Amino acid sequence: MKGKIGIAVGLAAGYVLGARAGRERYEQIKAKAQDVWELEPVQKQVGKVTELGKSAALSVPSVVWDSAKKVAQAAGKKGSAGEKLDAAVAEGENAVSDVRKAAERDARKVADASAAADS
Known part of the structure; x- marks a missing residue:
């Protein structure tokens, strides 16, 4: 959470300073x-999070x-229709x-x- 707040504050400060400075x-x-975005350590973390997101989505x-x-x-x-239904419902709850x-x-x-990427 700290990292997200820091990013938001940094972006806001950058916007204000940029607007005032022209x-x-x-x-x-x-x-x-x-330049910072393209640094190897940053891109390494971006790659890790991207791969993790892909594997999680799959x-x-x-x-x-x-x-x-x-x-x-x-x-x-x-079994009877009732037994089949009960078994399916129980398995559905487990699912x-x-x-x-x-x-x-x-x-x-x-x-x-x-x-980890924020730190």
């Missing part, structure tokens, strides 16, 4: 910010797919829990990677 100073600030759908298969299998088991856990885990990974 277009030439704004261009200088913009060029310096671009893991939740696989959990959803696996959960859907489990619900379908539970509904297809032998919701699994998807929630996967999404929370991935959100923590992205937040941790973002915090």
